Amino acid sequence: MNSVKGKIVCITGASSGIGAACTEEFARNGASLLLLARRQERIEATAKSLANKYQVRALALALDVQKQPEVERLFDSLPAEWKKIDILVNNAGLSRGLDKLHEAKIGDWEEMIDTNIKGLLYVTRAVLPLMVERNEGHVIHIGSIAGRQTYPGGNVYCATKHAVLGLTHAMKMDLLGTNVRVSSVDPGLVETEFSSVRYRGNEEQAAKAYANTTVLQPADVAEIVLFCATRPPHVNILETVVLATKQASASMVHRTAPA
Numbered sequence: 001m002n003s004v005k006g007k008i009v010c011i012t013g014a015s016s017g018i019g020a021a022c023t024e025e026f027a028r029n030g031a032s033l034l035l036l037a038r039r040q041e042r043i044e045a046t047a048k049s050l051a052n053k054y055q056v057r058a059l060a061l062a063l064d065v066q067k068q069p070e071v072e073r074l075f076d077s078l079p080a081e082w083k084k085i086d087i088l089v090n091n092a093g094l095s096r097g098l099d100k101l102h103e104a105k106i107g108d109w110e111e112m113i114d115t116n117i118k119g120l121l122y123v124t125r126a127v128l129p130l131m132v133e134r135n136e137g138h139v140i141h142i143g144s145i146a147g148r149q150t151y152p153g154g155n156v157y158c159a160t161k162h163a164v165l166g167l168t169h170a171m172k173m174d175l176l177g178t179n180v181r182v183s184s185v186d187p188g189l190v191e192t193e194f195s196s197v198r199y200r201g202n203e204e205q206a207a208k209a210y211a212n213t214t215v216l217q218p219a220d221v222a223e224i225v226l227f228c229a230t231r232p233p234h235v236n237i238l239e240t241v242v243l244a245t246k247q248a249s250a251s252m253v254h255r256t257a258p259a
């Protein structure tokens with residue numbers, strides 16, 4: 001096992017769901033954590049609590065990954081002791097709506113593309129050059145089963161996650177000859193705020209995604225992210241698909257009663 005103790009791990013979207021679970025998992029294993037998200041109070045509280053609980057270093061900084069100049073400024077102005085990022089977890093992402101393509105709101109597309117593709121690229125572009133220069137590091141994307149299949153109304157969200165998988169493969173080629181690793185961890189349904197965000201706070205609608213079945217929990221995904229990060233340096237897990245036992249594909253979920 002390649003320990004993450006003392007390594008600097010930067011997690012985008014650390015304020016909720018999978019990102020928050022990754023934060024806890026890496027802290028439990030002794031990493032130093034750079035937490036990024038827009039909801040600063042949340043990540044500040046998490047940073048404080050993890051620092052106390054696991055005696056690790058944790059820094060929380062507000063960031064909207066859609067804003068390229070802000071992304072660049074944040075990484076440029078990191079304190080010296082935080083600049084050497086060993087592991088970047090590109091987790092920040094969202095979906096908006098499940099409208100048919102010909103009925104969807106353009107603004108929803110912009111938000112998903114700007115966050116899930118462009119945001120991921122902005123952060124990666126800011127962090128990766130130093131990894132390449134140091135000839136070490138690991139970028140882990142949180143993709144999705146939606147990056148391999150589609151489902152009704154998933155159109156643009158699925159396209160953004162297909163892009164993430166494509167970028168993973170492209171980066172692997174660009175990084176060939178360096179020791180920098182890249183992985184995509186692609187889960188199916190995970191119980192987080194994702195559905196609430198998709199339905200803009202309609203909790204009744206959101207709950208249906210996870211009703212009458214057993215889906216993955218954020219910690220299930222975080223364990224896999226840690227597993228990828230802790231392989232020996234010569235091992236690069238490129239892709240991982242993880243589904244709940246009760247999910248067979250992006251659109252097939254076994255439920256005990258109609259949701």
Ligand code: NDP
Nearest residue numbers: 013015016017018037038039064065092093190192193194
């Ligand atoms: P959550 O809604 O619980 O978490 C999403 C996180 O992304 C939040 O911390 C949010 O922070 C952050 N985020 C969203 N937009 C931005 C932005 N513009 N700038 C910075 N941070 C942002 O959902 P999940 O934990 O489920 O989602 C995490 C990732 O997992 C996403 O990429 C999602 O596509 C993917 N995924 C989710 C699955 C699921 O079923 N839940 C399955 C497969 C993949 P804040 O709002 O504070 O900025």
Ligand code: 8X3
Nearest residue numbers: 144145146188189250
């Ligand atoms: C999130 C899970 O099934 O809504 O990527 O696409 S799903």
